[in-house]
Amino acid sequence: MNDPRWASIDAFAEQNRDAVLRDITRLVAVPSVEGTPEPGAPFGAGPKAALDKALEIAAELGLHTYNADGYIGWADTAPIAEGQKFLATITHTDVVPEGNGWDADPYTVRVRDGWLLGRGVADDKGPSILCLYALKYLKDSGIALRYPVRALLGANEETHMHDVDYYAEHYPMPAFCFTPDAEFPVCNGEKGGFSGELVSHALNGVILDFQGGVAVNAVPDRAFCVVNVPADRLTPAEGITLEAGEQPGTTVIRGWGKSGHAAMPAGTVNAIGLIVRYLLDSGICTEAENAYLQVLRTLHADTDGTALGIAADDGLFDPLTVVGGTICMKDGVIRQTFDCRYPTNTNPETMSAAVRKVCGDAAALENVSSRVPFYIAADSPAIQTLIHTYNDVTGEGKTPFTMGGGTYARHFPYAVSFGPEHTDLPLPEFAGPMHGANEGANFDKLIEALKIYILALLRLQEIEL
Structure with a gap:
C-alpha cells in the first residue's frame, strides 16, 4: 500500500480493535426484531432501543448525532449546511428473528478462533460500528473534508425499509452513498x-x-x-x-x-x-x-x-x-x-x-x-474509487459484481453495497451465515474493512460528485 495516509489509518484501526469489539458487543446485546409500533418507535421497541444505542455510541465517539423520529438516525463528521453535498454510509440496526439452532444466546457476542458469533455481527450491527469508527477517524484526524460524511443508521431494513423511505421524504440525499451490508468488493447491481x-x-x-x-x-x-x-x-x-x-x-x-x-x-x-x-x-x-x-x-x-x-x-x-x-x-x-x-x-x-x-x-x-432490479455502471467514478481502494488494500484485483440480495442502495440515486463479507472465506463449522443460527463474522476481516472504508471515504473526497 503506497498511499501516504495508510500508516495513520492502519494504526488507528489496530489501536481501536478492543473498542470496536466492545461496541459491537454493546449493539448486538439489544434485541431489535421488528415489533408493534409505539409512539416514537414506529418499528417497535427493539429497533428503537438499538437505534438509540447506536446513536449513544456515536455520541461517545464525538460525532454529531440526530434521531429522526425513531425511523432512522445518523452521525455526522460535522454539521451539514443546507444544499451542501455530502457522502454517506448506511447500515441498519434491526435484525431478523434469532430463529433456532443457536449454541448460545444470540444476543451475547462470543469470540471463537477469531470469529465473532451473534445475531447482527455481520448483518448489520458489526458494519454499523465500523462506519461510526470510520467517521471518528475522519473527524479526529483534522483532515479538511470537501464532502462531510454522514453515517445513516436504519431501523427497518430487514422487513420493509420504511426507514429510508422516511429519510428520502424528509431529508436531503447524499451525493454518493455506500452500504456495508453485502460482500466485497463492490456490488453495483441488485436483482x-x-x-x-x-x-x-x-x-x-x-x-x-x-x-x-x-x-x-x-x-x-x-x-x-x-x-x-x-x-x-x-x-x-x-x-x-x-x-x-x-x-x-x-x-x-x-x-x-x-x-x-x-x-x-x-x-x-x-x-x-x-x-x-x-x-x-x-x-x-x-x-x-x-x-x-x-x-x-x-x-x-x-x-x-x-x-x-x-x-x-x-x-x-x-x-x-x-x-x-x-x-x-x-x-x-x-x-x-x-x-x-x-x-x-x-x-x-x-x-x-x-x-x-x-x-x-x-x-x-x-x-x-x-x-425492480437496479444497476449502476461499473465505470462510474465513485464505483471505480471503491474498487481501486479495495484492490489496493487487499492486492486481489477484483471487479464489481451483481447479486440477489436487496440492500438500501436501491433507494438512493447513486449508491452501491460495499462489503464487508468475503464469499471466498469459508465459514468454520461453528459459525453460520447472515440470517442463520450462530451468525458469524471474522474479526480480522472486519478490522480490515474499517481500514478500507476510511481510505475509500478519503479518496471519494477527491472526485467530482
Whole structure:
C-alpha cells in the first residue's frame, strides 16, 4: 500500500480493535426484531432501543448525532449546511428473528478462533460500528473534508425499509452513498424482488396445524405439522422426526433443515419442503390437502424456479432464486410465503401468471409485492474509487459484481453495497451465515474493512460528485 495516509489509518484501526469489539458487543446485546409500533418507535421497541444505542455510541465517539423520529438516525463528521453535498454510509440496526439452532444466546457476542458469533455481527450491527469508527477517524484526524460524511443508521431494513423511505421524504440525499451490508468488493447491481403467499382453501382435513420459518427472507431450518393420524401409522424419514401429539391419536411431524439467506439458497435445506414431501409420500392427507400440498411441492422442488416455470438468467445477474420462507395455519387455511430474486429478463407479471397456473384451483396467489432490479455502471467514478481502494488494500484485483440480495442502495440515486463479507472465506463449522443460527463474522476481516472504508471515504473526497 503506497498511499501516504495508510500508516495513520492502519494504526488507528489496530489501536481501536478492543473498542470496536466492545461496541459491537454493546449493539448486538439489544434485541431489535421488528415489533408493534409505539409512539416514537414506529418499528417497535427493539429497533428503537438499538437505534438509540447506536446513536449513544456515536455520541461517545464525538460525532454529531440526530434521531429522526425513531425511523432512522445518523452521525455526522460535522454539521451539514443546507444544499451542501455530502457522502454517506448506511447500515441498519434491526435484525431478523434469532430463529433456532443457536449454541448460545444470540444476543451475547462470543469470540471463537477469531470469529465473532451473534445475531447482527455481520448483518448489520458489526458494519454499523465500523462506519461510526470510520467517521471518528475522519473527524479526529483534522483532515479538511470537501464532502462531510454522514453515517445513516436504519431501523427497518430487514422487513420493509420504511426507514429510508422516511429519510428520502424528509431529508436531503447524499451525493454518493455506500452500504456495508453485502460482500466485497463492490456490488453495483441488485436483482428485483418478487414475493407473495400461496394460500389454501379452508381444508379442515387431516392437517391440524402447520408452522415454520422465522422470516420471509430466510430459508427455515425447522418446521412442524400436526396431523390427526396416530404415530404408529407413520415412519420416520431423512430430515423428519415424529412424536405423539398432545391430543390422542395425533402426531407432530417435525422437519429439520439448514437455514440461510433467501438470496443465497445454495447449500440450504428447507424444513417446510421436507414436511410437504413427507405428507404427500405418506398418503395420509385428503384430496383437497394433497392438491394444495402439490402446489407447495412445486415451490420447494428447486431454488431456481424451474418447477414453477419462472426460471430466468440474463447473463448480467446470477440466475433467479426462489424459496419458501414461512408457513402458518389458521382456521384451516394454510399460508406459505415465498421470496424470489429475479434478473432483468423477466417481470412480476410474467411470474405471477406462471405461479397462478401452478396454483390452479388448489391455491390462491395473494399479497404479491415486487421491486425492480437496479444497476449502476461499473465505470462510474465513485464505483471505480471503491474498487481501486479495495484492490489496493487487499492486492486481489477484483471487479464489481451483481447479486440477489436487496440492500438500501436501491433507494438512493447513486449508491452501491460495499462489503464487508468475503464469499471466498469459508465459514468454520461453528459459525453460520447472515440470517442463520450462530451468525458469524471474522474479526480480522472486519478490522480490515474499517481500514478500507476510511481510505475509500478519503479518496471519494477527491472526485467530482
